[in-house]
Amino acid sequence: MRPSPRRRAAEILLAWEAEGPGRRPPLERLLERETAGAAWDPRDRALCRELVLGVVRWRSRIDAAVDRCLHGPARRLSPRVRQHLRVAAYQVLFLDRVPDRAAVHEAVAAVKAGPERRAAGLVNAVLRRLAREGEGPPHAGADPVERLARETAHPAWMVRRWAGRLGLEAAAALCRTNNTRAPLTLRANTRRLSRSVLLDRLQDAGIEAVPGGLAPEAVVLPGWRGDPAEIPGLAEGLCLVQDEAAQLVSHCLAPAPGEAVLDACAGVGGKTTHIAALMDDRGRVAAADPDAGRLGRLAENARRLGLRAVEILPPGDFRRLRAAGRPAFDRILVDAPCSGLGVIRRHPDIKWNRTPADVPRLAALQLDLLRGAAPLLRPGGRLAYATCTLEPEETSGVVRAFLEAAPGWRLVPVAAALPPAARRFVTPDGCLEIRPEPGGPDGFFAAVMEAPA
Numbered sequence: 001m002r003p004s005p006r007r008r009a010a011e012i013l014l015a016w017e018a019e020g021p022g023r024r025p026p027l028e029r030l031l032e033r034e035t036a037g038a039a040w041d042p043r044d045r046a047l048c049r050e051l052v053l054g055v056v057r058w059r060s061r062i063d064a065a066v067d068r069c070l071h072g073p074a075r076r077l078s079p080r081v082r083q084h085l086r087v088a089a090y091q092v093l094f095l096d097r098v099p100d101r102a103a104v105h106e107a108v109a110a111v112k113a114g115p116e117r118r119a120a121g122l123v124n125a126v127l128r129r130l131a132r133e134g135e136g137p138p139h140a141g142a143d144p145v146e147r148l149a150r151e152t153a154h155p156a157w158m159v160r161r162w163a164g165r166l167g168l169e170a171a172a173a174l175c176r177t178n179n180t181r182a183p184l185t186l187r188a189n190t191r192r193l194s195r196s197v198l199l200d201r202l203q204d205a206g207i208e209a210v211p212g213g214l215a216p217e218a219v220v221l222p223g224w225r226g227d228p229a230e231i232p233g234l235a236e237g238l239c240l241v242q243d244e245a246a247q248l249v250s251h252c253l254a255p256a257p258g259e260a261v262l263d264a265c266a267g268v269g270g271k272t273t274h275i276a277a278l279m280d281d282r283g284r285v286a287a288a289d290p291d292a293g294r295l296g297r298l299a300e301n302a303r304r305l306g307l308r309a310v311e312i313l314p315p316g317d318f319r320r321l322r323a324a325g326r327p328a329f330d331r332i333l334v335d336a337p338c339s340g341l342g343v344i345r346r347h348p349d350i351k352w353n354r355t356p357a358d359v360p361r362l363a364a365l366q367l368d369l370l371r372g373a374a375p376l377l378r379p380g381g382r383l384a385y386a387t388c389t390l391e392p393e394e395t396s397g398v399v400r401a402f403l404e405a406a407p408g409w410r411l412v413p414v415a416a417a418l419p420p421a422a423r424r425f426v427t428p429d430g431c432l433e434i435r436p437e438p439g440g441p442d443g444f445f446a447a448v449m450e451a452p453a
């Protein structure tokens with residue numbers, strides 16, 4: 001039977017919220033798993049995705065609006081009913097293309113068909129009132145941070161952090177950008193074809209495609225709303241999905257053909273495969289990660305892209321290589337686990353999964369990983385550090401702490417390795433630091449350090 005995107009969206013949200021903050025599975029993983037299979041129509045899959053991400057993006061505002069129509073906190077509702085209400089409320093409040101009555105009808109029918117059928121009348125009344133009255137007056141509290149947090153559906157601790165560092169106006173711009181749609185960006189597999197040939201192919205297939213403004217391999221699909229798996233050429237390995245900021249990180253590392261490179265936190269290999277392509281697939285790119293599932297996907301990606309220089313190490317922490325007496329690497333990339341506060345636009349679940357304690361905890365792990373990578377580098381080798389966050393503790397703070405305890409090491413300015421258009425994101429001390437802007441790349445940080453010769 002054809003799955004219902006609205007009902008499945010509510011089920012995905014229910015599964016995501018079953019755990020508390022910090023323990024919830026990444027929403028992207030749930031979405032992939034729950035919308036896989038031939039029974040799904042690509043448009044239904046895209047709608048389910050839109051609903052899940054939209055509800056999570058606007059979660060606190062949706063809840064406030066529902067509570068107002070409920071005359072009481074939504075907490076008294078069963079978790080399943082609450083998710084059906086949220087999915088319908090998102091459509092009523094934020095999705096113009098869906099008629100309100102269709103959204104209300106579907107939610108009421110879904111509740112009627114489930115174990116809490118007695119709540120169907122309440123769901124109907126709440127959603128009809130919401131459709132009639134909208135969200136109601138905006139929050140009028142005195143604290144500007146609280147007001148901004150409510151308006152943009154962010155946790156107050158995050159907004160306070162940004163407002164304290166950047167000022168209220170810049171924090172507001174960042175929060176608003178986080179609620180915009182991120183562009184879908186591809187990286188041309190330059191082992192197979194040039195960016196201009198990829199652009200021609202996409203345009204011939206009737207897809208709006210433009211060259212990215214920052215990375216030389218980047219192609220942006222501004223109007224793409226469907227399932228990325230449907231992009232022509234993706235399955236044949238002509239390109240892969242990767243944000244431009246992430247593409248710039250591999251350029252910062254500046255690997256050369258024939259070198260030995262370690263991608264210490266390789267994940268699914270977005271950067272591993274880029275590094276191999278930048279090396280003309282000559283030399284060796286060893287990929288390490290503790291997560292066996294991600295390494296399995298990396299193997300598929302490398303095969304699809306036709307890259308032979310990629311060598312996938314058995315799952316585990318790369319620091320064990322030291323005891324195994326592996327030969328030294330010319331370059332190492334530590335694309336470390338981080339709070340991800342620079343990629344909220346793509347992963348709105350990060351807003352509700354993170355806690356303030358994550359930032360110092362992750363900063364300590366990042367410093368450990370850098371210190372563990374340093375002995376694996378040859379004298380004069382280069383160590384690149386990257387995170388998709390802009391929190392100073394996880395970016396410049398880690399680099400500073402590393403360099404303070406590493407005599408003879410120096411920071412290598414990344415500008416020379418970057419295309420001219422990307423140099424506006426280089427900080428005075430030579431690191432890459434991108435703050436998300438509407439339509440632009442993700443938030444990212446990268447620094448390159450050189451070992452003493």
Ligand SMILES: C[S@@+](CC[C@H](N)C(=O)[O-])C[C@H]1O[C@@H](n2cnc3c(N)ncnc32)[C@H](O)[C@@H]1O
Nearest residue numbers: 265266267268269270271290291317335336337
């Ligand atoms: C930011 S992601 C890497 C993304 C990847 N480089 C890419 O471009 O697709 C961080 C990775 O670090 C891995 N990781 C987590 N803990 C780690 C550890 N202690 N040592 C090494 N890697 C770790 C995670 O499994 C995750 O895949």
